[in-house]
Amino acid sequence: MAGVRGSGAAAPERTGAALPARHLRGVVRHRDRGGVPVSLSSDISFPALTLLIFLPTAGALAMLLFMRGRPRAYKTTALVTSLVVFALAVYLAARFRTGTAAFQFQEQADWIAKLGISYHLGVDGISLVLILLTALLSVLAILGSWNSIKDRTLAFFISLLILETGMIGVFAAMDLFLFYVFWEVQLIPMYFIIGLWGGARRVYAAVKFFLYTFAGSVLMLVAIIAVVWWNRKNGGSLTFDILTLQQVGFPTGLAAWSFAAFFIAFAIKVPMFPVHTWLPDAHTEAPTAGSVILAGVLLKMGTYGMIRFCIGFFPEIAVRAILPVLILSVIAVIYGAAMSLVQPDMKRLVAYSSVSHMGFVTLGLFAFNQQGVEGSILQMVSHGILTGALFMMVGFFYDRTHTRLIADYGGMARPMPVAAAFFSLFVLGSLGLPGLSGFVGEFLILVGTFQYAKVFAALASIGIVLGAAYLLWMYQRTMFQQANEKWLTLKDLGAREIITLVPLVVMAVWIGVYPHTFLNMLHAPVDNILSQVQPYLDEQGGAVARLVGSLFGGF
Secondary structure, three states: OOEOOOOOOOOOOOOOOOOOHHHOOOEEEOHHHOOOEEEOOOOOOOOHHHHHHHHHHHHHHHHHHHOOOOHHHHHHHHHHHHHHHHHHHHHHHHHOOOOOOOOEEEEEEEEEHHHOEEEEEEEOHHHHHHHHHHHHHHHHHHHHOOOOOOOOHHHHHHHHHHHHHHHHHHHHEOEHHHHHHHHHHOHHHHHHHHHHHOOOOHHHHHHHHHHHHHHHHHHHHHHHHHHHHHHHHOOOOOOOEHHHHOOOOOEHHHHHHHHHHHHHHHHHHOOOOOOOOHHHHHHHHOOHHHHHHHHHHHHHHHHHHHHHHHHHHOHHHHHHOHHHHHHHHHHHHHHHHHHHHOOOEHHHHHHHHHHHHHHHHHHHHOOOOHHHHHHHHHHHHHHHHHHHHHHHHHHHHHHHHOOOEHHHOOOOOOOOHHHHHHHHHHHHHHOOOOOOHHHHHHHHHHHHHHHHOHHHHHHHHHHHHHHHHHHHHHHHHHHHOOOOHHHOOOOOOOHHHHHHHHHHHHHHHHHHHOOHHHHHHHHHHHHHHHHHHHHHHHHHHHHHHHHHHHHOOOO
16 A cells, blocks of 8 residues: 555655664754754753653642642742743753754653653754743743632642643653653643632533543544554554654555544644534633633644644645645634624633634644744744733633623723733734734734635634724723723732733733744744645645635635
């Protein structure tokens, strides 16, 4: 049977043999030179990624063993631990070498050798920017929850730290089994965060979140076993190493089914339409920190998985899937925005806006050009910052008013002018105002999509218009409508709350004014991704473009 990659006359020729996992220490496949693996040494002499991943777990264990009954001690421990993790992530970013697609700071050791499973970590520019986002939002989620969690506080902060371990592990794992372990690790603490500290319907929301995500995880596990088994059966080594498996040419049937299994698992996490229905309930019922982490990081695990596995393992199938993915993405953009427009609850409005914004991300990813893919990754970061900030603001308002219904607010700018100023900046950033982070990602995505499928770019633009409508409508009704007499004596944001929001303002302005700081980290790995896809785009992309043209009258 003809393989999707590496066999058949139409498939691109690979140079260099696939390397066994045990030979991959410090070796990274760089497709820009015909797929020949190259090495990139690191001058960091300590296991930085291991520390980055497991410091939160160590902090959680210290809290559990030594700090029972001392609420301030374990709050402080959680905050200090997350600050150290963030500082280490910034240190790695400062030592990171841009201009190469090679994975850096690699660590590898045999784990379950008989099954070809290794403890293999490494980061490229894509994973590093997401690790930075994770570390930052984890700090702010802890700080933002300082006084709002009154019950089972120790368990709450332990859950946040274990969740941080799982999220960073997902972005740093270079072994499929290790990736799956970390993917599952984050599921349990988020389930408890929603189910124990959420709103009135928290149990329903937590169970729904768990069932959706776990169903996707089962599909992913089946796909992982299938690709590893096929590689071993057909003369390859028994390995779960991601770099090795990316060099394998899978038969078309296996590739198609495995792509579908991976894609559904990641689409649930994004979430894409129509498997998005768990998200509004989870966001609405989750405590503020849960919503910040869920929107800011967990959704990005889905699009990250699409990049690493759906595109990295099965580039030909990914090209064949362009049209359905673009259609689903545009539906998500418009549907999410339209649903946001009719929500009476601020948190539910922001939740549906995430469906719309993440629709832009998948739209750009499957445009398969530099602007689209880089714009998507930048939009992932921007969405994490701005939507996380909006959830934080809603949480601060709720702590004072104990309501999230937009109709219950009005004139909040009078008693809370500082909060109104912060809120306005995050609203303007989310609707895509130039100079703030939301504009850059959406602009690049639309430019990239327009080059390939003009009609989808035009349809997605409707979502931007609707986004401005629902965000400004929410802001006007809460901040500037006739004042509700009940809120005139409310206290404005305190020092802790302002400190929590300032880093998000800095990041939103930084990305909006000078995005090259982050784009420079993305150029090489995105080039590497596109080099894998380009041969199949040359072969099939024209047919897809002609189909789009025939469906929409050549527009």
